[in-house]
Amino acid sequence: MSWRGMILRSYLIREQITPFLFSFSVIMFLLVLDTILQQVDMILGRGVDWEVALELFFLHTAWQVALAVPMSVLAGSLMAFGRLSGDNEIIAMRALGVSVMGLITPALISGGALALLLVLFNDRVLPEFNHRARLLTMDIQRKQPTVAFEDRAGILIDDFRDHQILIGEVDERAGIRDVVIYKYEATGYPLTVTAEEGEIRFAEGSDDVFLMLRQGEIHRLDDEKPDLFVTGAFEKLTLKLGEGGRKLSRTVSGYRNDREMDIGSMWDRVRTYESDADSIVQASSGRWYALITQAVFGGGETRPEHPSDVIAFRRVAGRLSSDATLASHKRRQAGRLRVEIHKKLSIPAACLVFVVVGAPLGIRVRRGGGATGAALSVGFFLLYWIFLIAGEKLADRAVVPPWAAMWTPNLLLAGVGLILIVRLSSRVR
Incomplete structure (x- = not known):
């Protein structure tokens, strides 16, 4: 690559930094504010110290960052390329022979770097923060309000047991x-x-x-x-x-749900669930085979119409039904974990997808300004999130495979972005 190409690439990357940071700050502010409004009643009602409240809000920032980064990539791409197009810099670069993909490639590089960092963040940091946030929330909910009777005259107080x-x-x-x-x-x-x-x-x-x-x-x-x-x-x-509930008792627990485990731990649990389900099915098949063999080849007093045979048949049939239910439950648990594994990868990958969508949209919008970029960002992200939530629900019910549920939104938006890039390239050719 020539030094002019390197300068152009670094310039395009720098142009995205400010819109990205601005979008990230605004989105984080809104998410933090929403969390505060949701938690303030619990915190004030339980008389929690401000240090504990700050710790809880800090622990919630992990999932907020995981959500805000892809949104900021989309908004930053729209605003950055919208400004470049509005100032006719895109036309100037095209006049110098730079292709549309050449313009978007620096954004893809930065988006890919963010995607890799977000994968590590979602796998290492986010589960630990989610675990600690859940335990702290449970501890706060168990805490009684600080005993204060000043405003409770004439009110029946039942804060104390018995x-x-x-x-x-x-x-x-x-x-x-x-x-x-x-x-x-x-x-x-x-x-x-x-x-x-x-x-x-x-x-x-x-x-x-x-x-x-x-x-x-x-x-x-x-x-x-x-x-x-x-x-x-x-x-x-x-x-x-x-x-009196003045002190907060902190809980230490080794149990972790699916949002509190890294990918390796989830894969181990998936293999355990699937192995348990296979063992249950094999044991059920063995019991059924033994019953049929006895009925067919037992001879003598062993007849299908014999009362003892009927009782045995019903007992085995009931056991088979319960085994089938248990095996199905194990497989559903494994499926939910597979959904979480794919989600940890698909959401970071959305950083690349949103560049593919946001860059050509920003070039086409041109002088729409920040308001248009923000509106398009919210619209596309809401569409993406609706598809993601719907896919998760369908995958939890085993209607669609977990990979399809989590990656379909990315594939659909990437297809839209590629169509926009192709049309933009043919229009300016």
């Missing part, structure tokens, strides 16, 4: 008045505690909550004589409610 609390008044110093507590015991008869006043205490070194009650009464039914009502008075009473 306790329901009704507070008439809460003063500024966390003192409480007119307290009624229903404590449910194993006998089935609840214990009712009333107090004129009290206060809330947290135990040092633990997350336990205590109510320090004063001037109250205890009411309960006698365990042996339910018709006997027992009442007792107290000056002071300390009642342990349980954990």
Whole structure:
């Protein structure tokens, strides 16, 4: 390649960097904002520390990056080639003898590099982030709201196991008045505690909550004589409610679902599922063969109409039905994992496909500007995503093969892009 060709190629690559980074920033901002809006109720309602909230949002950025990179490639290609075409630079390059494929090749090189990086990202980084995000979300969901009664006067509080609390008044110093507590015991008869006043205490070194009650009464039914009502008075009473949920317990788990495994682990599990399914089918065939052999060659008292033979036949038939269901379930699990494997490869490959579509579209749009490029990007990506989701659903139901479900959107859009390139080449020839 001549030095002029190298300069032209580097220039075309540089022209895509700014639109790509701009598109990536905007898309990431929208995805992060959407995640915050979805998670904010859970985070605020559970009283989660801001460090934990930031960690959760950071863990969600992995799938956002995996989604934003292909979208940014499409938007960047549309905007970059649209600007070059609008400023008549494409015409100038064509006048110098540069073909349409020569113009698009630098974009394909950069798109291919991004695709390879995204494959590594989806296989190494994304599963780990998904795993940690799922565990952290489960930990947050298990966390009780921080005990705060200031805004809960007159409201029945059931944050604590086996306790329901009704507070008439809460003063500024966390003192409480007119307290009624229903404590449910194993006998089935609840214990009712009333107090004129009290206060809330947290135990040092633990997350336990205590109510320090004063001037109250205890009411309960006698365990042996339910018709006997027992009442007792107290000056002071300390009642342990349980954990207050101020601390977040972190879970460590080795279990991973299909979105939390790398490609190698998924292939191992696919082979295990398929081997289990084959073993089940072979065992079922052996049982069926043994039953038929006994019925045909057993002789003597072994006759199809004999009661013991009928019972054996029904037993084997029922076992065969359950084995067939189990084998089918194993194969469906293997199919779902195959879908995830192909998805980890097909979405990064979309970086190349979107260059093939975006570059000729950008040249044809010309002066449409960023708004037109953004609209086309959203439209094509929505079309791509609809095909991808529909294919995933069909593959999970074993209607289409996993590879066809995940690669058909790429093939369709690549075909559209190639048609656009051919027409563009013939038009400017």
